[in-house]
Amino acid sequence: MNTVARACIVTSVAASVLTACAVGPDYKRPAVVEPPSFRSQVGPAEAISLADVPWWEAFHDPVLQQLIQEALASNYNVQVAVARVQEARAQVGVARSRFFPQIGYTGRAQYDRNGIAAQLGLSPGSPQASDLYFGALYATWELDIWGRIRRLDESAVAQLVGTEDARRGVLLTLVGDVAQNYFELLALDTQLDIARASVKAFQGTYDLFMDRYEWGVVSQLQTSRAQGALGAAQATIPEIESEIAVKENQISTLLGRSPGPIKRGVPMFAQFIVPAVPVGLPSALLTRRPDLRQAEQQMVHANALIGAVKADFFPKLSLTGLLGTASPELSALTSGTATVYNIAAGLTGPLFQGGRILSNYRAHIAIWEQARAQYQQTVLTAFQEVSSALSTLGKLAEAETGQDRSVKGLEAAVGYATDRYLYGLSSYYEVLEAQQQLFPAQNTLAGIRRNRLLAYVQLYKALGGGWNLTDTQWSGPEKSPEKSPEKSAETTKRDG
Secondary structure, three states, rough: OOOHHHHHHHHHHHHHHHHHOOOOOOOOOOOOOOOOOOOOOOOOOOOEHHHHHHHHHOOOHHHHEEEEEEEEOOOOOHHHHHHHHHHHHHHHHHHHHHHHHHHEEEEEEEEEEEEEHHOOOOOOOOOOOOEEEEEEEEEEEOOOOOOOOHHHHHHHHHHHHHHHHHHHHHHHHHHHHHHHHHHHHHHHHHHHHHHHHHHHHHHHHHHHHHHHOOOOOEEEEEEHHHHHHHHHHHHHHHHHHHHHHHHHHHHEEEEEEEOOOOOOOHHHOOOOOOOOOOOOOOOHHHHHHHHHHHHHHHHHHHHHHHHHHHHOOOOEEEEEEEEEEOOOOHHHHHOOEEEEEEEEEEEEEOOOOOHHHHHHHHHHHHHHHHHHHHHHHHHHHHHHHHHHHHHHHHHHHHHHHHHHHHHHHHHHHHHHHHHHHHHOOOOOOHHHHHHHHHHHHHHHHHHHHHHHHHHHHHHHHHOOOOOOOOOOHHHHHHOOOOOOHHHHHHHHHHHO
């Protein structure tokens, strides 16, 4: 075994021994205060959760499902998130490359006087002009004695996992945004129907008063009052139509298409809302919500960088080597006498840096403290969002029941008031008053139903809905490998 091979084996064994430790703290998830159950949670906390349900089972409207699929395929924010994951994956490759020797090559042909040829002993004697042909392979290798490179790799991996979680967060947010805007669009459609119904009712009242006015049965005051109510109702229609166009444009942007009309499916009051929503255990939220997982990876990243900068306090050991040939004659490059090689070990370390290394170390500790506080705040916010959505969903169900009773009573009152007026048993004020109470009550009922649907969307997002879906499954039920053709046919039949 020659000297070069023996030296390589020795240095490899030494490197394996020296890289057995890594300075800096190992990551541990900080303690967070987890409530035993979410506020407003009905019944005991159970492991089952709405978050386990894929989005196409959480939202039953086939048209909404199609819109979500289109958004997941074409939305530009999703494409940006995918590109960020690819960037982070490439950065992991950059960090991991430091584990290996950096090998390169060089070659040179030159004419000089008393240059490198004389220095290498290839042109002995007095200074003279000479040719030189030189080619070599060179290598440098930093031995990871203190784990600096491993900590940098750990940091890069955490960044990659964090961007993966961020991408899944973008997917979940996009699903929620499409559903929310879609339900708001359905609510505007309902308000437009109410406005048109109110215009029709006020138009009938106005026509009735005009007929009676022409026969001298009523006064001009009654007719003018009916005309004013009719005009106010007519003014709401263009305003609602404008809001519908704006909402359709917002949805089109989420879909990655130019502004245009949006197809509707199930009407708002026919939309399915689960009466009792399971939310699961609060502790499971830490592993299901993508923003919480991303915040934790930021802590892992910051923690690893502490070890990387702490290694700067200690010396760095590196190996360098060169193997090549050099000759004043091109034809002699392949001969053994032209071989040039060297192997060297270098040790470098800091003595005085003006406090730079210490300040950098303290700065990264502060960055870790920030990441930990942000994580704890994100966890607290997550618990708050789930509890608030649960409370809103439950209370609005009660409010809708009461408001529905109010609307039905006012609808009956309008009929009674109209009959009494026609038979001369009441004044026109009763008719107008009943109508002016009915249509705002209908709008209030529509607003409560809209808010219930939005609270359901918010709860699905707050729980980290679809956390167990693979990347392929996120695209929708048709692309899910686990969904059999029989089940797909049954689902289509049921939804149709």
